[in-house]
Amino acid sequence: MASHSTDAADARAALRAAQLAAAAARRPNPLPGWYPAASGGLFGLGFALLGVQCLLPGSRWLLVAALQLAAALALISHLLLARRVEQRPGIIPALPSGVDSRRLTAAYLAPLLLGGALAPFLGWSGFFLGLAAAGAPAHWLLLRRQRDQAGAA
Amino acid sequence: MTTDRPAPVFNEVIHQPTRLAVVAFLSGCTDAEFRAVREHCGVSESALSKVVSTLEAASYVKVRRGFVGKRPRTWLRLTPQGRAALTDHLAVLQRIASEASALGAALEQQEQEQEHAEQG
Numbered sequence: 135m136a137s138h139s140t141d142a143a144d145a146r147a148a149l150r151a152a153q154l155a156a157a158a159a160r161r162p163n164p165l166p167g168w169y170p171a172a173s174g175g176l177f178g179l180g181f182a183l184l185g186v187q188c189l190l191p192g193s194r195w196l197l198v199a200a201l202q203l204a205a206a207l208a209l210i211s212h213l214l215l216a217r218r219v220e221q222r223p224g225i226i227p228a229l230p231s232g233v234d235s236r237r238l239t240a241a242y243l244a245p246l247l248l249g250g251a252l253a254p255f256l257g258w259s260g261f262f263l264g265l266a267a268a269g270a271p272a273h274w275l276l277l278r279r280q281r282d283q284a285g286a287a
Numbered sequence: 288m289t290t291d292r293p294a295p296v297f298n299e300v301i302h303q304p305t306r307l308a309v310v311a312f313l314s315g316c317t318d319a320e321f322r323a324v325r326e327h328c329g330v331s332e333s334a335l336s337k338v339v340s341t342l343e344a345a346s347y348v349k350v351r352r353g354f355v356g357k358r359p360r361t362w363l364r365l366t367p368q369g370r371a372a373l374t375d376h377l378a379v380l381q382r383i384a385s386e387a388s389a390l391g392a393a394l395e396q397q398e399q400e401q402e403h404a405e406q407g
Contacts, residue, residue, distance in 0.1 A: 142387030145380040151304065152311035152377060158327050159315030224323030225316045 159225060169219050170277035173212060178270025180208035185262030241276050245269035298376040300345050305330055305338050310347060310373050313365040318351075321361040339363060347372055 183205035187198045220227070245268035252260030301310055308328045313319055325335045342348040347369030351362040365373070 142384050145383040145387075148302065148304070148307055149377060149380050149384065152307055152373075152380075155308045155311035155327065156315035159312045159319060222323075224320035226318040228315065228317050 160228070165219060165277060165281040167281070169215070170274045170281060173215060173277055174270040174272075174274030176208050176212035176215065177273050178266045180205045180212060181262045181266035181269060183208065185256075185259045185266060188257065188259035188262065238276070241272040244272060296375060297379045298372050300341065300347070301372055301376045303338075305334065306342060307376075309335070309338055309363075310342065310365060310369060313348065313363055314370060314373055318362045318364045321363060324363055342369065345369075345372075 183201045187201035187205065190198050190201070192198075245265045248268040249261040249264030252264040254260075256263065301307055305328060309324055312324055312327050321332075321335065321339075325332060328335065330338070339348060339350060343350055346366055349364045349366050351364065353360055353362065
């Protein structure tokens, strides 16, 4: 071990400074309470509307167009909300802290797997509905977990 | 159980306060812009440049230069070696603090025992 002359007070001060610095890069404030539900809801709504419009016959083109527009609005709102709430200038955030990497992978893979499983039976509609059904709760749970962890830190 | 990983060592490169702040800040994110790190650490541009050069020479930080539009930007990222070195260094600091607390508690207990012995 390299020789050094750090006493316990120095060590505690350095540890505290390091914890504060890492926390500052993560997030200054916890996510707002409404955000996990809003983000998950918009994600689910957008893909559910896309799935439903695929089920409609071509003769109902006006309704199809309206659903496509509503789906686009919901998904764009989801992205804009994420950008507004989560983005921090000059910092690319790390993966959600406090979430096990295997759970994180499962949370992102589950919607794709469910969509893929429904696709052979319902086509694109099944894929989108699967994404909506699994993606919305996955988003909500991950963001809520992230918020709880930030609040506990 | 034995592990192949060597025991954590006190890291003189990281321990300097500004370097520790920079490395710890970078450990909390994937990448950070030079300016964001400078604002957090409250140091001048030249001071941070020196710190980053030292950390880059030790392979603890990776520097990436690019442009956003026409404006130059410098991005900093903690390398896996840097992350491991920080983890080890914090473990050593934690051990120093814990040992001091344990020693303090042992001394206090010894004093109390001596007091009891003198009273008895």
